[in-house]
Amino acid sequence: xxxxxxxxxxxxxxxxxxxxxxxxxxxxxxxxxxxLEPVAPDIADVIDIGCASGRFVEFLTKLGAPxxxxxxxxxxxxxxxRARDTYPEHAFHCANALEFAPGAKANLxxxxxxxxxxxxxxxxxxxxxEWSSRYVMFDAKFAQIDDHLADxxxxxxxxxxxxxxxxxxxxxxxxxxxxxxxxxxAKVYGYxxxxxxxxxxxxxxxxxxxxxxxxxxxxxxxxxPRIECALPASFGTGRGQNG
Numbered sequence: 353x354x355x356x357x358x359x360x361x362x363x364x365x366x367x368x369x370x371x372x373x374x375x376x377x378x379x380x381x382x383x384x385x386x387x388l389e390p391v392a393p394d395i396a397d398v399i400d401i402g403c404a405s406g407r408f409v410e411f412l413t414k415l416g417a418p419x420x421x422x423x424x425x426x427x428x429x430x431x432x433x434r435a436r437d438t439y440p441e442h443a444f445h446c447a448n449a450l451e452f453a454p455g456a457k458a459n460l461x462x463x464x465x466x467x468x469x470x471x472x473x474x475x476x477x478x479x480x481x482e483w484s485s486r487y488v489m490f491d492a493k494f495a496q497i498d499d500h501l502a503d504x505x506x507x508x509x510x511x512x513x514x515x516x517x518x519x520x521x522x523x524x525x526x527x528x529x530x531x532x533x534x535x536x537x538a539k540v541y542g543y544x545x546x547x548x549x550x551x552x553x554x555x556x557x558x559x560x561x562x563x564x565x566x567x568x569x570x571x572x573x574x575x576x577p578r579i580e581c582a583l584p585a586s587f588g589t590g591r592g593q594n595g
Contacts, residue, residue: 383564
């Protein structure tokens with residue numbers, strides 16, 4: 353990949369490439385550890401979207417995952433080059449996951465750190481579920497708004513070039529999960545976080561919650577997917593849950 357859409361170019365800048373190359377297991381999110389630790393023994397094959405320099409390999413290994421194959425996908429040629437040098441036993445592709453076709457399904461398809469910057473998030477989630485034989489994980493920024501906000505003119509990370517800052521409407525998100533026919537279980541775990549100092553959002557946006565989402569793929573029963581949502585009491589847990 354030699355040309356990137358404007359809102360993707362930030363990921364190939366030296367500052368960002370170096371930041372993720374220096375990432376350690378301690379730098380991963382609390383929600384990642386909380387959701388993945390119980391299922392790590394089941395994770396042997398991974399597709400990691402937005403893999404940067406591939407440090408997710410070490411994080412999963414520390415959690416006890418018996419990694420057999422790891423496929424990393426990232427928009428940044430510089431990050432992919434570092435990942436290939438560091439983990440030559442695994443496969444890394446410089447590509448947009450929305451235009452990529454993996455060779456096989458994986459136990460876990462991960463896209464942590466991606467959804468809040470991807471305006472085509474719904475399409476990406478659908479592709480991730482298709483690629484997974486068991487689990488899908490990503491994170492999201494939730495706000496108490498009526499509909500998802502994916503408008504770079506209204507919500508963005510102010511940098512050069514600017515990044516989308518996608519805010520998800522909690523109730524709609526949970527309702528959409530409850531209506532899916534390709535997952536059997538969803539866990540949402542989050543905590544209130546201060547906005548990034550470079551975040552630009554509408555004045556009316558209240559508290560924002562950072563949350564991890566772990567989906568278990570499969571055909572749900574008659575009652576639909578079982579949904580567990582654990583968010584701060586001050587934020588509310590939303591509607592659309594059945595478990």
